[in-house]
Amino acid sequence: MAEFAARGKTSVDWFYGFKLHLVINDQGELLGVKITAGNIDDRDPVPELAHSLFGKLFGDLGYISPPLFEQLWEQGVLLVTKVRKNMKNKLLPSFDKLLLRKRSVIETVNDQLKNFSQIEHSRHRSPFNFFVNLIAGLVAYTFRIRFSQVLPAPWCDDFNVELTLTNHF
Numbered sequence: 001m002a003e004f005a006a007r008g009k010t011s012v013d014w015f016y017g018f019k020l021h022l023v024i025n026d027q028g029e030l031l032g033v034k035i036t037a038g039n040i041d042d043r044d045p046v047p048e049l050a051h052s053l054f055g056k057l058f059g060d061l062g063y064i065s066p067p068l069f070e071q072l073w074e075q076g077v078l079l080v081t082k083v084r085k086n087m088k089n090k091l092l093p094s095f096d097k098l099l100l101r102k103r104s105v106i107e108t109v110n111d112q113l114k115n116f117s118q119i120e121h122s123r124h125r126s127p128f129n130f131f132v133n134l135i136a137g138l139v140a141y142t143f144r145i146r147f148s149q150v151l152p153a154p155w156c157d158d159f160n161v162e163l164t165l166t167n168h169f
Helices: 066-074 094-100 103-115 127-142
Strands: 006-009 014-024 030-037 055-058 077-080
Touching: 014 103, 030 127, 055 094, 066 077, 077 094, 103 127
Parallel strands: 055 077
Antiparallel strands: 006 014, 014 030
16 A cells, blocks of 8 residues: 555645545536545546536635646636735625535535545555445445435425336346
């Protein structure tokens, strides 16, 4: 693992390992995934993750970078972030300000990946085991049953759900 993992820093503490970079939509569905060593800047994988996207891409303060903004703009993607305290305030449409508050969506996805899909594990003995566990967790998350689609609306009297799983190979 030493040839792949690296020591990195979060806003809270130092760690040794990898970073999982995610792009999700407003429904929490995975649109892009990239794994990097712990010492890679969070902004580095963004252009590759956003290469097939269009419209607006919302990020936290860690993604503020004029060169990244310009590169994404050339790809047809508008990077929307909050501003730091030492930056000039920029005018944002009200709708974008509201969407920036929806950080809970990505935090919910991270929580489900860690707790339900169990991708956070610190004792992998080989890179192969690490990647198999990670990919299996991502696949499990992707194909999970969304309870909001299965549970009945409160105004429905009768509730009958038939679940059919089909393998497409």
